[in-house]
Amino acid sequence: MEVKKLYESGDYLIVNKPYDMYINSDDENEKNTVTYHIASPDSHLSTSFQPLHFVQRLDYATSGVLCIAKNKSAAGRAGKLFEKRLTKKYYLAVVRGHVELDLADIEYDVGMDPSTADSSHRMVAVTPSSEACVLPRAAHTRLLLLETGYYGSDAVSVVLLKPITGRRHQLRVHCSALRHTILGDYTYSGAADVAPHRMFLHATRFYWQLYYVSDDVHPEPVPLCPAPRAPPFPPSFHIKTPEPFFSDQKFASQWKSEQVVCKYKSEAEFMAACDVIDRSYVIGVRYKLFSCRE
Template identity: 65%
Template structure:
């Protein structure tokens, strides 16, 4: 599966990572990695002749915008913006069930599920105080969500959401969607290994805004789901609340989600 370059300069390379692909690997024979397709297989190592620096991460199953720095100073500049939460990241997700809210803030802490610490490193949401035994070393996590469209996938109810992670915890979006009862379509891990029929997990990093002082970046991919016949052939729309499939329309819904409060919307907050 090809890795599409979305932007390149002397300092940064931004690609559209395919789903079900690793970012890098210490196994020199592993070819299913971003680094194998765009550089040398060892480019993520400091010993490489042409090292790359990943200033953000995407899960194996998640596709979309991935920013890579070409040198240490560029990595430090971008990394500082991520740490200070100055960057903006927007994801498209298809989740199970019909979501009743229009806008939601999900603020459950996210921590490690100790039962999987030696295997899949599954994360967990701290929904109640009793759940603390299943969610250790938890940290504050915050996701904003906007309902875009409801419909049916293979005759099962689903909702298209725009997700904006305010914090950047491991598996945050997947954990938060599962915690509010709407697991991401095709998420094998957080569905308890039940959701295995879809050909992929439907989570895509669609837009990244990285306001660097000398290189103000706003990178967006085309809409990834409805252009795929494996999805569109099984999709039936019920209610479209917003237009979002073109670049301009996607910018408009991002602007809605950037507002802390929108008068007249069905709003819900999830918090322990």
């Protein structure tokens, strides 16, 4: 699969990662990695001639926007953006079942599954009915219902997910905790969801805003396009990938819409949906908070 470069500057590279691809690998013979397609296979190692620094990570099965720093200094600046929560990430997902609310805040802590604690393979959300987990950490996801329909004969919903925190497998675990496991998620369906050709989770939009470190303004990446060069210090920066599911014939041939709750197919509609999920509250919607701290 092609790893498409979306933006590039002297400090950063932003790509659209395909689904079912590793970010990197210590196996020099592994070619199914982002680093193999855009740089040298060992570029994720500090010993590389031109090392890359992944300031965010996407699971093997997750596709979408991936931001990479080209040097330690740039990685440190991006790290402070994430630390100060000056970045926003928006994911499109198809989940099992019809979601019966419009907007939700999911504040279940996330920790390691005790049965896989040695490998850190599975994570667990701490819910009122869950069992113990290892090293739970606070986690927060916002969910906005976009559309309900059917995948074949199975009820599914299209949702917009916005992680406020960045825990391992957070979106997958939180959806599973609501009993709306992401379509095609082998791990959190108990190895049962094997019919779909992929897991339907895609990092659709990435946003960051200007910040200051030691009185120095941090410049944003410059778009690779024929348009005039962007201002060196724009107030904010965002990038969005094309919609990945309904343009996939394997999914589209199985999909039947039931109800569109919030339009999202065009870029303008998707940006409007992002504005809705960014608000602290929305009047006139079915809202619920999921938390063990109530």
